[in-house]
Amino acid sequence: MLPWRRSAAGAGGGATSGGTPGGTPGGTPGGTATPVAPAVPRAVPRRRPGRLAGAATMDLAGAVVAGLSVSWLCQHLTSFSGGFGFVVVAYLAFVAAYVALVSLRDDGPAVVDALMTVLLTSAAFLALGALVLVVGFTLWKGHTALVHWNFFTQDMSTVDAASPLSVGGVGHALVGTLWTVGIAVVLTVPIGIVTAVYLDETRTGPARFVRTVVQAMTALPTILAGLFIYASLILTLGFQKSGLAAGLALSVMMLPYIIRASELALRLVPGNLREASASLGAPRWRTMWNVVLPTARSGLATGVILGIARSIGEASPVLLTAGFTTYINVNPLQGPMVSLPLEALKLVGSGEPSLVVRGFACASFLLLVVLVLFVIARIVGGWGPGNQSPRQQRRAARASAHDQARLARLTGTAPGRTDSLAGQR
């Protein structure tokens, strides 16, 4: 700690000595005798906390080598085999070697700190490694079918296990996904945003209750959304399994996500904007419509996009409500439909290698769609609340210019009428 302090003080003194010789303590009565020493450049390099020092890097590298070698030896000298065993033994040996190396230099707490740092870091690596493995394996396994154009345009009605990948596709599931997700979006976005506005506008007991209910709904297992529509729409009301039923089931699942994301977005709108609007005499609905909602627009859009990304990959509500088909069905009111995740599930569940590949292609496509939605959400969400895009800025500038011209016209032609400007709108 001390060398760093000294060097930092020296650097600070060096920077300011030219302008204010004597330093800051000069004003205090007792400090006049000992001003900050003028720049004495020290050779002590500034310590950079948070970066690995040279020795620590060497410790890590040495431990990695030790771990790999121990594991290699274990594989060759004992009967231990398999990639998983190799990794586990190598990891354990690496941790042990690292702790041993650190304890050569440091004492108790520093060794524990180094050990925990390595453990926490490896937990992060483990989780991300798993993600990369899942995404990578899916894309790798699915890419062979994904490159055929017919995969997106044809349906599975003529396909069996022996069909080549250049025949058939998941066009029917694509149509189904578009319909079901489309229905869900059309239903949930207005209801969700209205409910979020309610939660944002009212802070009373009922609002708290609604919020609790929404929270409980977020946690609803998705299969129950499907089971609910199955019990109500199909069994009780006698509708058949269709795209509409699946869309409704997805809506039940998606609604709480939209509500919570929208509420978060509305919450970020600064209060002084609302107050400014209210003080100008705007009624509540105008404040909401002209101030709060436009300000929160990017947050709302992000919430909706993420809600779509979530519902597009959800198979279990669709499983009970859409039925299953291998034909393209463009009518959501009649006849069974199938969605992309459900198709992937059924294809992989069939166990036939060629169908499994198609299933993975289906899943890969889903992944890519989700990824694209995700990137869009990031870009849209990158605008903080109230930050305007260039187009919005231009529009606002145009509106102000228009107002200014209108004011000038009003004041120019009838100066006495400026008092009643507030009533003009």
Added chain:
Amino acid sequence: MSVLAPQAPAEAPVEPMTGPPERRELTSVPGSGDRVFIGLMRLGAVGVVAVIAMVGLFLAVRAAQAISVAKFSFLTTQAWEPDIHHFGILGVGVNTILIALVAVVISLPVSLGLSLFISEIAPQRTKRLLVTMVDLMAAVPSVVYAIWGLEFLEGRSIGISRFLSSWFGWVPFFHVTAPGGAGGGETTFTASTFIVGMVVSLMVIPIQCSMMREGFSQAPIGEREGAYALGSTRWGMIRSVVLPFGRAGIIGGTMLGLGRALGETLAVYLIISPEFAINWHILQSGGHSISALIALRASDASPFETSALMAAGLALFLLTLGVNFIASAIVARSRSGADSDL
């Protein structure tokens, strides 16, 4: 008062100042537009509450037939043969909980480490990258995890199962009763609760991680710096400041993950080999979950079995609702309760 007093007439010295000024009545009369606006908001909120009430209601109404036949034995029977009126939720329910527990036991250390790494150790740029990755992990459809589990993990994890059962077979959960024991064929270990639990743990990690990170971010900067100033190492600071402040986040996140794991359908649906009796041996083939039972059976069930499935769904509904209420109560104790990241 001292300024006013000399100016006041002598006959009424301080009389106007004694009582507080009469309280103005604050009322706002909403205009017609606002009345429509408030009505619309309330309508939306009531609609949302009605939907979840209807979920419970419809399940309960539809389940009434089966429950009236099974009565109390619905909770104590380990079998699923509704057509001969011999069925109950006990076996499937306990197997559901086992899968969820395996998932949480695996995911808890990983998500704890990941969230601590993100919030305390990673440099700024890595932090942003990692947060994006975790969000992405949450956005990967569960069907992708499920098919990955079936095609990639199941075959490759048999070694782990065999290792655990041959070295730690004395732990009751890791014991294998199948013929051949730990040395048995591959089919002993496939389609097990353990494998499904591993897959489900991947879906749970991002949920837990974001809750925990939110909790850790509540550790105040003053206490952190205080710990450093007292000579603490980074881990010492984490242990004495970040973890205590983030405890509600850890517990709440874990419970939320448990709730999610209880309701997970697709991985179980694809991987497990259905078993209606309790299977405590998690490494061994066979297990089930309520949601997978519904998904597997609902499409070609007789009317009575459908009713029984609705009863199972109702049980799952109540179970997850309970777990999540506990989770949100724990989380709400440590913050305003209104906001949360999604």
